[in-house]
Amino acid sequence: MAENEESKGRRLAGKVRAGLVTGVVLVGAMAAGAPTAQAEPPNGSPCLAITGATVCFETSGDDFHVKDTDTDGASARANWYVNYDRDTPHCTNSKGAGTWHECKFDMRETYTVCWRPEVYNKSTGTLVRVGSYGCTEI
Numbered sequence: 001m002a003e004n005e006e007s008k009g010r011r012l013a014g015k016v017r018a019g020l021v022t023g024v025v026l027v028g029a030m031a032a033g034a035p036t037a038q039a040e041p042p043n044g045s046p047c048l049a050i051t052g053a054t055v056c057f058e059t060s061g062d063d064f065h066v067k068d069t070d071t072d073g074a075s076a077r078a079n080w081y082v083n084y085d086r087d088t089p090h091c092t093n094s095k096g097a098g099t100w101h102e103c104k105f106d107m108r109e110t111y112t113v114c115w116r117p118e119v120y121n122k123s124t125g126t127l128v129r130v131g132s133y134g135c136t137e138i
Helices: 002-015
Strands: 047-050 053-058 063-068 075-082 091-093 100-104 112-121 126-130 134-137
Touching: 047 112, 053 075, 053 112, 063 075, 063 091, 091 100
Parallel strands: none
Antiparallel strands: 047 053, 053 063, 063 100, 075 091, 075 112, 112 126, 112 134
16 A cells, blocks of 8 residues: 555656645744754744654755654654655654754755655564555755
8 A cells, every 4th residue: 555655746846846845744844943853843934744753844954853752662754755766764762752953965956755654663564554645846
């Protein structure tokens, strides 16, 4: 099932040119405040959320910010891809509930990046929960 969703998302990435795909849970801009050592995203970053994970994309730096929002013992992570050939590793926050983790990437401009929030159980190697993909132009 996850492969089918990912395949659909990859096809969609070629069609998306700007903005976020409609039909996803959009958290929106993060609350104002000074950045912390927990790698909170900048204000205005597009974010997607499910129970246990919030994932934001920093368009000015091509970075993902992942927050673990549940005390379930699982990790929050970003699953992402772009519409050009490159390695797209997960960005996983295994620091625990209430924390942010930032993963820095360098992506090609004028392409599309798509991502979704996931909750991942590292000890069993299984996905607990996945969200819908959102996309934006890089």
